Amino acid sequence: MSAVVTEDANRIIGVEGADGDRARTTVRWTAADGTARTGVARVDSANKAGSSTRVRLDERGRIVPEPATADEAELQSAVLGTAATVSASTAMILVGCLTCARLDRRRQEQRDTEWALTDSQWGRKAG
Numbered sequence: 440m441s442a443v444v445t446e447d448a449n450r451i452i453g454v455e456g457a458d459g460d461r462a463r464t465t466v467r468w469t470a471a472d473g474t475a476r477t478g479v480a481r482v483d484s485a486n487k488a489g490s491s492t493r494v495r496l497d498e499r500g501r502i503v504p505e506p507a508t509a510d511e512a513e514l515q516s517a518v519l520g521t522a523a524t525v526s527a528s529t530a531m532i533l534v535g536c537l538t539c540a541r542l543d544r545r546r547q548e549q550r551d552t553e554w555a556l557t558d559s560q561w562g563r564k565a566g
Contacts (some may be wrong), residue, residue: 465479476500
């Protein structure tokens, strides 16, 4: 959808190369029903008031961000995959540690029970 920039684009200070040539600014466009709409969109930082730009709209006519590029999607999938792997590994280690602790506690209770039986057979308690 074609839109008109209503105010000079303010440059966003960010990571070099991440989105350095984009800025947020107010834009105006005409909706399918003929009404004038305004909203905030990311545009080239060189855009001045009155210049034309393109914006993406959803089915309700609201401005939505541009889809991720192939490089951005690859980075996001790598980060999310790594996070999922670390989370699953952590969960498995935690379950293993809790299982070992429970088994150790159970074995200790069994030893205490057996020791109590053996001690009573000997006739007197140590200590």
